[in-house]
Each structure stands twice: as structure tokens, then as C-alpha cells.
Amino acid sequence: MSSTVLTISxxxxxxxxxxxxxxxxxxxxxxxxxxxxxxxGSGKSLxxxxxxxxxxxxxxxxxxxxxxxxxxxxxxxxxxxxxxLRRLRGxxxxxxxxxxxxxLNPTVTVGGHLRxxxxxxxxxxxxxxxxxLAALRQAGLPAPEQLWSAYPFELSGGQAQRVALALATALxxxxxxxxxxxxxxxxVTQAGVLDILRTGARAGQRAVLLITHDLAxxxxxxxxxxxxxxxxxxxxxxxxxxxxxxxHPFTAELVxxxxxxxxxxxxxxxxxxxxxxxERA
Ligand SMILES: Nc1ncnc2c1ncn2[C@@H]1O[C@H](COP(=O)(O)OP(=O)(O)OP(=O)(O)O)[C@@H](O)[C@H]1O
Numbered sequence: 001m002s003s004t005v006l007t008i009s010x011x012x013x014x015x016x017x018x019x020x021x022x023x024x025x026x027x028x029x030x031x032x033x034x035x036x037x038x039x040x041g042s043g044k045s046l047x048x049x050x051x052x053x054x055x056x057x058x059x060x061x062x063x064x065x066x067x068x069x070x071x072x073x074x075x076x077x078x079x080x081x082x083x084x085l086r087r088l089r090g091x092x093x094x095x096x097x098x099x100x101x102x103x104l105n106p107t108v109t110v111g112g113h114l115r116x117x118x119x120x121x122x123x124x125x126x127x128x129x130x131x132x133l134a135a136l137r138q139a140g141l142p143a144p145e146q147l148w149s150a151y152p153f154e155l156s157g158g159q160a161q162r163v164a165l166a167l168a169t170a171l172x173x174x175x176x177x178x179x180x181x182x183x184x185x186x187x188v189t190q191a192g193v194l195d196i197l198r199t200g201a202r203a204g205q206r207a208v209l210l211i212t213h214d215l216a217x218x219x220x221x222x223x224x225x226x227x228x229x230x231x232x233x234x235x236x237x238x239x240x241x242x243x244x245x246x247x248h249p250f251t252a253e254l255v256x257x258x259x260x261x262x263x264x265x266x267x268x269x270x271x272x273x274x275x276x277x278x279e280r281a
Contacts, residue, residue, distance in 0.1 A: 005207035010063040028207035035218035038228035053085035094168030098180040111148035139166035158189035215258035
């Protein structure tokens with residue numbers, strides 16, 4: 001049974017007096033991928049960064065982002081100290097960026113990155129290699145021993161993205177934020193990475209926030225869509241339904257511009273599974 005992992009209420013983000021996110025509400029459920037879609041500059045990345053405590057210098061976030069920690073406990077991510085947020089990132093919140101190769105330290109091997117992450121979260125030294133190898137395997141790298149000693153420059157773009165995914169999920173976070181993670185990948189590698197995200201969500205009772213400007217990707221892989229325009233969510237609901245029958249003119253424009261077909265066929269074509277009709281936020 002799914003439960004709410006993250007509840008964002010009234011999120012506002014300002015930079016230099018400009019309000020860039022303006023009263024955003026969004027709930028993410030376990031076992032599901034929620035795609036945050038919208039045109040460039042609509043505030044997708046700022047939303048994700050606010051939740052993860054990774055806003056740029058000078059940015060201020062207000063509102064609430066309640067992360068469910070199980071057993072009736074929850075924490076407001078917007079009210080935590082930088083130290084507490086650092087502890088939560090990795091352990092409870094995983095974050096993967098588009099530029100994974102650039103995010104990896106060029107002088108540290110794949111194994112070194114994993115060891116560091118696991119060490120930072122108090123995994124005993126004797127467990128780190130096996131945990132790291134398991135995370136790489138789960139991220140879709142079938143022979144992780146061969147990559148353990150590789151440096152980032154020796155990886156393909158797809159391999160680097162999977163290593164970044166392994167790093168973000170090595171501690172089995174309840175919330176995974178994937179910010180344009182497949183934009184730079186070829187379609188086959190892209191599908192492989194998105195499949196891993198979905199499997200991880202289902203198996204780990206994890207909530208995934210998928211940030212993408214690609215409506216076809218969102219429609220095919222996300223359970224739910226939230227459409228952002230000018231720092232506000234203008235529409236949200238089951239992806240197939242939003243794509244098939246957009247309620248807001250901006251969503252309709254986005255669907256038209258993307259060329260995503262909305263009749264019959266696969267999920268990108270917006271099949272509405274039985275029982276989902278009418279369930280619109
Ligand atoms: N460090 C910053 N300083 C000033 N303005 C910023 C900063 N970062 C983002 N912005 C502004 O905030 C708004 C939202 O940016 P954001 O990066 O969240 O958009 P996005 O929807 O993720 O776009 P894209 O799809 O192009 O990545 C934009 O107007 C952007 O110019």
C-alpha cells in the first residue's frame with residue numbers, strides 16, 4: 001500500500017527579491033514516480049533543490065516540506081540545520097543530477113566514491129565494498145567489480161549516470177530526486193535508467209520525483225504528473241489522464257507542443273487505467 005513520503009505545502013523560493021516559486025503544493029507517494037514538468041525556467045530545479053537543501057547562495061525558501069520518516073515521525077526539510085540536511089541527503093534523500101560525470105570527482109575511483117558515501121553514513125568499513133557493489137548492480141551495472149577501480153573519465157555517459165544513481169541510492173533513501181537525469185542519454189540507455197528508477201520505487205517503497213522537460217518521458221514512466229508554470233503547479237494528476245485530457249490551457253499547450261500522442265497504445269499515449277478516471281488534484 002502506498003503512503004505519502006513527502007508533502008510540500010506553500011513552498012515559496014525567492015532570489016534577490018524575485019519570487020520564483022510561489023505557493024507550491026505537492027505530495028509524493030511511496031512506490032510512485034511523480035514527474036515535475038514545465039518549460040525551461042518554470043522552477044522545476046529550484047523546487048527540487050529547495051527540498052534537498054541545495055538552493056544557491058542568497059536564495060530563501062519558505063513553507064513546509066514534510067518528509068515522513070516512518071513510525072509516525074516526520075521532519076520539515078525547510079526547517080533543518082545544514083548539518084541535519086547533510087545527514088539526511090544520501091540516507092533519506094537521494095539526488096541525481098543531469099551532469100553526473102561532472103558531479104563525480106575526477107581523481108576518485110567509482111569504488112572510492114561509494115566507499116566515501118557509505119563511510120559518511122556510518123556503514124562499517126567491512127561492509128562498504130559489498131554494499132557498494134550491490135548498489136552498482138541495482139543501478140544496472142551487471143559487472144560492478146570491473147568498474148570498481150575505474151575513474152570517472154573512463155566511464156560512458158550512461159555508465160556515469162548509473163554510478164551517480166548507485167551513489168544516490170546506496171543507502172536506500174525513501175525519497176529520490178532525479179533532475180533531468182536522462183536528457184543527455186540515447187533512447188535505449190535512457191529507458192534503462194528510467195526502468196531502474198521505477199523498479200527502485202516499486203521495490204523500495206520509495207517516492208521518486210522525476211524532473212524533466214520531456215513530456216513523452218514523463219508520460220511513459222511517471223505515475224503522476226505535476227505541471228509547473230511560473231513557479232506554480234497549474235495541474236496535477238495521473239499522468240495518463242493529464243496527458244489525455246489536460247484541464248489547464250498551459251498543459252494543453254505543452255502536450256500539443258511536445259507531440260505526445262494521446263490516443264490508445266502505450267502509456268506515453270495516455271492510456272487511462274481502470275479506476276483512475278476523475279482522480280485529479
Ligand atoms: N542562482 C540563481 N540566481 C538567480 N535566478 C535563478 C537562479 N537559479 C535559478 N534562477 C531562476 O529561477 C527560475 C527557475 O529556474 P529553474 O532552474 O528552477 O528552472 P527549470 O524549470 O529547472 O528550468 P530548466 O528546465 O531550464 O532547467 C528561472 O527564472 C531562473 O532564471
